[in-house]
Amino acid sequence: MHETPSAFLHFDPPLPGLVGGTILQGWLVGKPGHDYTDVRTVCGNAVFPGVHGNPRRDLAEFFKAPQPFLLAGFSITMTLPEGRHRLRFEALAITGRWEELGALDWNVNAAEARPDPEGLTPLNADAFGEALRVALRRLAQPSATIEETVRDVIAETPLRHHLQHPPRPFHGHLDQPRTWERSLFGRLPISGWIYHESQPIKRVLATVDLQAVQVLKLGRATEFLKERSGNSPLATHCGYDGFLDLPSQLPLPVTVRIYAELADGSWHLGSVARFTQTDHEFLKQAYGRFSPFTFWRTWRALSRKATSAGWHLPEGRGAVVRQVWQEYGEQAPRGHGPAPRRPVTGVPRPGIHLFTHNLNREGAPLFLLEYARQLRQQSAGPITVTSGAEGRLRQDFEQLGAKVQVVDATPLLRGRTAGQVRAQIGELARQVDLTGAGLVVANTLSAWWGVHLARAASVPSLFYIHESTSPNGFFRGLLPAPALAEVEETFRLADRVSFLTATTRHYYQALSDGSNYRLNPGWIEREAIEAFRRQHPRGMLRAELGVAPERRLVINVGSVCERKGQHVFARAVDLLWRRAPALAASADFLMVGGRNTTYDEDLAHFLAGLGRPNLRIVPENAGVYRYYGAADLFVCSSYEESFPRVVLEAMAFALPILSTNVHGIPEMARPDREALLVPPGDTAALAEGLHRLLAAPEPGRSLAASALARVGEFDLARVLPRHLALARELAPI
Structure with missing residues (x-):
């Protein structure tokens, strides 16, 4: 056994492979505060990826680990020329950096110098198709060339996808992720199948970082294995599916591992594969x-x-290429950019018609409600609200004297052509009366159809965009290119398009000549928060929530969903426990905004597996100010935000802020001035931020004081007049 400042490790003597190559086996156990996710050997310019994470019960007993196994065993297959070689052993820290932990010399004989016949996994047809999609999308960049783009795609493709298939007596295959795979908000789709020749499998688990494993859903029917398995009843429902967290700091390609747990509690490493990925951006x-x-x-x-890189072109690629061609034909834009804009010159009328995608008590509809309140104070004209879905805010709008109408806009998403979408807009026009409206305000990208109705009725329109994504990204999989073109035309038809941040506007730059684009930040009613703080002392709120005086309260506020990244927050808290257990134990970590979704269920199961009793989900509720008032630290772990209300609220409550550095957030809370910002999806950086702000309170207090001073720039009394002035450019309100 070798000991380094960060780990214990052991090398078995290298062995010759069965059909060529050299195999290096051993184990690696990181010391407290040092977590390793992968291993490799390096010899000159040659890099050999390893299979790391074999369950070792003996090591768990030796190191007195709380879990029954340590995922510490590794095996690395190398193909080296005959002669003596110096091998560097490197391990990938969970921070995303490769570290050299040891070295050894090895004499390679002629038999070992034979190449491993599986050293280069052939690209299958699906992987070839995905590589083609990636290349075609990258070619949208003005400076991209075909040769350079394709060269980069091939260079980023793992030379070997399947590092290991399940060893006997297991049988199985990892179908997804493919060599190239898509992830969404740090969540990776997983699917495959596995069975044991004689024993039932209790659970199937997976991990990419060895920090924590996630349970997959086991039991999908696999009738195609009936004949192959000799009619084994264990092979009839052995398919597994699920989603796996993918921390963004891990360099590409990433390794995924599948484990099978038998009835006796033993764990067995099955499929191991390397892949590269494209993310939500x-x-x-x-x-x-x-x-x-x-x-x-x-x-x-x-x-x-691909051929020059040594890959054999896959069978069945023709059908996949035709599929990509069909997708490309449906989604690739045609034409030559937006046509010149034609402003609406309507007849002045007193009414204001607001369009929203729903009436839920959440960010964008609440924005529209506060906007309507200000309109009511400024104008006696009638206000009408048309929503695509019912919700609890109906009563709030009606209390303002607004007429509320709910229509079904979902048929718009069934349009395959521009003509079909326009026909559905015509149907909506027969349901929505704009004869008394002097101004239409459409709120969020989902309410784009309100602008089209306004144009058809010759009513000026104002379009508010809250989404930091393109129409192509927002409606991916819902609208083909001909139908999507109608959504994109909205940005030319609207008389004004208001963006909350410059970063958000960037996604829509090519959809208009820009003459109708404006920037106006979001707002917060600071006086209401100050009144709440005066009426609800911090000690009283902490007592109501059951927070002891000596404990720190860390809150993550927002609807629990993939985009908000609560899985990243949970992993960061777990890493804090590993690095500074006493500090982690002194705090309570609450995710406020739980709902009843599949993601909520997955997150709850993951938290149960982590076993951190002070990390939990709080259901979505109207009393969220209580948590701000009682908290010591606010954390935002989102992958995508434009101008999040929760950050403004944290600033107004004078909380230290730790947040991901995405889209409009650094325009609200500037890095190291009002907030500590980290890359989105980076669990290690978020854990380090938690450690910094909990271990030394003074820097956090300084950030909080600066944030409280800055939030005045976004006060309702200061910002809303800008929004009303924008509306007055179009109508006399």
Whole structure:
């Protein structure tokens, strides 16, 4: 056993492979505060990825670990020329950095110098198709060339996808992730199948970082295995599916591991695969302008580069290429950019018509409610609200004297062509009366159809955008390119389009000549929060919530969903427990905003597996100010935000803020001035931020004081006049 400042490790003597190559086996156990997710050996310019994470009961007993197994065993297959070689052993820290932990010399004989026949996993047809999609999307960048783009895609493709198939007596295959895979908000789709020849499998689990494993859903029917398994009853429902957390700090390619747990509680490492991925930001990118010639050249270049890299072109690729061609034809934009704008010149009328996608008590509809209150104070004209869904805010709007109407806008999403979408807009026009309206305000990208109704009725329109994503990303999988073009035209039709931040506006820059675009930040009613703080002393709120005086309260506020990244927050808290257990034990970590969704269920199961009793979910409730008033630290773990109300609220409650550095957040709370900002999805950086702000309160107090001073710039009394002035550019209100 070797000991380094950060780990204990052991190398078995290298062994010759069964069909060539050299195999290095051993184990690696990080010391407290040092977590390792992967291993490799490096010899000169050659890099050999390892299979790391074999369950070892003996090591758990030796190191007195609380869990029955340590995922510490590794195996690395290397193909080296004959002769003596110096091998560097490197481990990937959970922070995303490779660290050299040891070295050894090895003499390779002629038999071992034979290449491993499985050293280069052939690209399958699906992976080839996904690589083609990636190349075509990257070509939308003005400076991109086909040859350079295809070269980069091939260079980023793991040379070996399947590092290990389940060893006998297990049988199985990891179908997803493919060599190239898509993740969404740090969540990776997983699917495959596995069975044991003689014993039932109790659970299937997976991990990419070895920090924590996640249970997958086991039991999908696998009738196709009936004959292959010799009619084994254990193979009839052995499919598994689920989602796996993918921390953003891990460098590509990433390794995923599948474990099978038997009835006796033993764990067994099954499939191990490496993959590279495209994330939610990449998926927001549209294809470049439709060009059959560009498609053909990209496909041919990809085939040539793959062949020159040593891959055999996969069977069945023709069908996949045709599928990508069909998708490209449906989604790639046509035409030559937005046409010149034609402003509406309507007849002045006193009414104001507001459009919203729903009436839920959440960010964007609440924005519209406060906007309506200000309109009511400024104008005696009638206010009408048309919503695409019912919700609890109906009563609030009606208390303002507004007429509320709910219509079904979902048929718009069933349109496949521009003509079909326009026909559905015409149907909505027969349901929505705009004859008394002098101004239409459509709130959020989901209410885009309100602008089209306004244009048809010759009513000026104001379009508010809250989403930091493109229409292509927002409606991905819902609208093909011809129908999506109608959504994109909204940005030319609207007389004014108001963005909350410059970062958000960037996603929509190409959809208009920009003459109708404006920037206006969101707001907060600071006086209401100050009144709440005066009426509800901190000690009283902490007593109501059951928070002891000596404990720190850390809150993560927002609807529990993938985009808000609560899974990242949970992993960061777990890392804090590993690095500074006494500090982690002194705090309570609450995620306020739980709902009844599949993601909520997955998150609850994950928290149960972590076993951190002071980390929990609080259901969504109207009394969220109580948590701000009682808290010591506010954390935002979102992947995507434009101008989040929760950050403004934390600033107004004078809380230290730890947040992801996404979209409009640094325009609200500036880095190291009003907040500590970290990259989105980076669990290690978020854990380090928690450690910094909990271990030394003074920097947090300084950030909080600056945030409280800055939030005045976003006070309702200061910001709303700008929004009303924007409306007055279009109508006399």
